[in-house]
Amino acid sequence: xxxxxxxxxxxxxxxxxxxxxxxxxxxxxxxxxxxxxxxxxxxxxxxxxxxxxxxxxxxxxxxxxxxxxxxxxxxxxxxxxxxxxxx
Numbered sequence: 001x002x003x004x005x006x007x008x009x010x011x012x013x014x015x016x017x018x019x020x021x022x023x024x025x026x027x028x029x030x031x032x033x034x035x036x037x038x039x040x041x042x043x044x045x046x047x048x049x050x051x052x053x054x055x056x057x058x059x060x061x062x063x064x065x066x067x068x069x070x071x072x073x074x075x076x077x078x079x080x081x082x083x084x085x086x087x
Contacts, residue, residue: 011077015060018085019053026050056081 026046034040061079068074 015083015085016057018083019057019060023050023053026053052081
């Protein structure tokens with residue numbers, strides 16, 4: 001049981017780390033000065049992303065689904081917002 005808890009804590013820590021990286025990138029982008037309409041839209045998008053990421057950071061997911069078939073095993077974490085974790 002302790003192994004499962006440890007593995008899930010590592011997954012949560014990794015997810016929060018990815019969220020922190022995304023937050024930092026988007027904060028940098030939202031602090032830029034727009035030179036045209038496209039850049040203004042990108043800055044507005046970065047602001048929305050920062051708000052969304054700050055909201056989900058304390059609880060990035062609330063469920064987990066485990067699938068297993070002839071092709072292998074897959075685990076999917078379910079949250080309010082998708083965060084792509086590549087391992």
